[in-house]
Amino acid sequence: MPICGDDTAIPLPADPAGLAAAGSGWLTTALHAYGTLSPDNGVARITECTEVGGGSTGRKALLSVECTRPESGLPTELFAKFSRDLDDSLRDVGRTQMQPEVRFAELARRPGFPIIVPTTVFADYHADSGTGILITDRIPFGIDGVEPQHHKCLDYEMPDALEHYQTLVTSLAVLAGWHRSGAVDDVIDGFPVDLQAATVGERPPLREERLARQMGRLAEFADSHPELLPANVLSPQFLSGLAAQIPVIVASEQALWPQLLATDDHLALCHWNANVDNAWFWRDAGGRLQCGLLDWGCVSQLNVAMALWGALSAAETDLWDDHFDDLVVLFADEYRAAGGPAVDPDALAVQVLQYAAIMGATWLLDVPGLVRARLGEQAKTMTRFDPAIKDDEGIRAPLQMLTNVLNLWQTRDVGALLAALH
Structure with a gap:
């Protein structure tokens, strides 16, 4: 049985490989469910899904997509964050941290939200298993006036x-x-x-x-x-x-x-x-x-x-x-x-x-x-x-x-x- 998100009720991939296998069809369904993609538009294809390291919990991936037609306000260079790391039990302990993060992503969509955070295109979480995924725009560190990332304690x-x-x-x-x-x-x-x-x-x-x-x-x-x-x-x-x-x-x-x-x-x-x-x-x-x-x-x-x-x-x-x-x-x-x-x-x-x-x-x-x-x-x-x-x-x-x-x-x-x- 697939694990489905508590909010959208759609199956949630648990890692980058699962996301790549689910493909553009899953992304289209997910973005429609989250309200970030117009009902008459779709994700035509995934052009990149590359796992990256970092952080203390969960797996992560760089994701690039092409839509059937360009859509204003919808980023296509994305970052996917998973709550789970099924290959590392110590990192997987932190899976519950994503539950409030998913709630916060929804809060940040509210008009008048007062600070800048990444634009979320999809977020959902399954509380019973601790399985969740958060997909946001990718921050262009070092590009277009954005400073290079400042690493901790440097x-x-x-x-x-x-x-x-x-x-x-x-x-x-x-x-x-x-x-x-x-x-x-x-x-x-x-x-x-x-x-x-x-x-x-x-x-x-x-x-x-x-x-x-x-x-x-x-x-x-x-x-x-x-x-x-x-x-x-x-x-x-x-x-x-x-x-x-x-x-x-x-x-x-x-x-x-x-x-x-x-x-x-x-x-x-x-x-x-x-x-x-x-x-x-x-x-x-x-x-x-x-x-x-x-x-x-x-x-x-x-x-x-x-x-x-x-x-x-x-x-x-x-x-x-x-x-x-x-x-x-x-x-x-x-x-x-x-x-x-x-x-x-x-x-x-x-x-x-x-x-x-x-x-x-x-x-x-x-x-x-x-x-x-x-x-x-x-x-x-x-x-x-x-x-x-x-x-x-x-x-x-x-x-x-x-x-x-x-x-x-x-x-x-x-x-x-x-x-x-x-």
């Missing part, structure tokens, strides 16, 4: 990094404010508040014994790999002080979530992971930088502090040092201007730092082991600009995020902010 190669983050933060704030203005009250139940569901994979609980081992390995790493961390977090005094806060960290994990949930003015529809690699940028006729946002997996109502950490977590450390407070103020101003409630930037900044600390303790303290496992003894003489690190996102990204968390702990007295939770 911001030191990006011109005007601050301007890019200002643009990202503004887009997040405008969407959140639009939601809080009441514009989507009729459908917002489809994006429930579940703060702890915004994650890829099952989040391991914090345990004092495990954290103590990780902190010990971090101190050894700082001593043996001094070029991979900034000077201000290499101090044995800082690292021993951090280890002494393990009971506070563990207690804060459970205290954080009720606090984030109770701050009602901070709850809004958000992109969870708006790093620069999940955006595209161009300049308008007046020279002002604009952006669109990609990859809406886990989209839901979040505390906006979570969205800000998601957007800034991979930035350069000096952006946090020099501009974090201003970016929080920018978010608060744009959120209010778009119809959201007035929020205190200082209180919002505290929640960003508290959330960043718990996420860092949960996900990033194994980075020393990752570096050693991948690179061995040679890593002891490397900097983060060494090609073995720079060219491997699986190393450079968690290393930069860990650096940011440690730097915030050292510069912002994060331990005291966590203690204030309970």
Whole structure:
């Protein structure tokens, strides 16, 4: 029995090979069902269906089509994203992330939708199996005024990094404010508040014994790999002080979530992971930088502090040092201007730092082991600009995020902010 979408009731291919086999006839039916292709038009043929890698879940493909006749507003250079990866059980665990993404694609078709996202030509999902497909226009990175894609944790190669983050933060704030203005009250139940569901994979609980081992390995790493961390977090005094806060960290994990949930003015529809690699940028006729946002997996109502950490977590450390407070103020101003409630930037900044600390303790303290496992003894003489690190996102990204968390702990007295939770 074929697996059919819950909305359109048509069979859903689970991977690029299935899409290619279904062919132009399936695409015609799908686009008719979604209302993006005129009833008297059809997809004449598929000229490209090439699987591509990337991302943490699902299979993906570049798709090009020709219609029986050209149709205004219908892109023909497309990107297909599948919820499933039936050949990789770890990646397939994330299949449920597409369900809210499909709902969001429908929401983005609403007149007055306030930010730029890819144009969706078809999206549907089968909840019981977790099978889904999302087909959008293909972003022309590096073509027709669109900047080349900016990859995660390579911001030191990006011109005007601050301007890019200002643009990202503004887009997040405008969407959140639009939601809080009441514009989507009729459908917002489809994006429930579940703060702890915004994650890829099952989040391991914090345990004092495990954290103590990780902190010990971090101190050894700082001593043996001094070029991979900034000077201000290499101090044995800082690292021993951090280890002494393990009971506070563990207690804060459970205290954080009720606090984030109770701050009602901070709850809004958000992109969870708006790093620069999940955006595209161009300049308008007046020279002002604009952006669109990609990859809406886990989209839901979040505390906006979570969205800000998601957007800034991979930035350069000096952006946090020099501009974090201003970016929080920018978010608060744009959120209010778009119809959201007035929020205190200082209180919002505290929640960003508290959330960043718990996420860092949960996900990033194994980075020393990752570096050693991948690179061995040679890593002891490397900097983060060494090609073995720079060219491997699986190393450079968690290393930069860990650096940011440690730097915030050292510069912002994060331990005291966590203690204030309970």
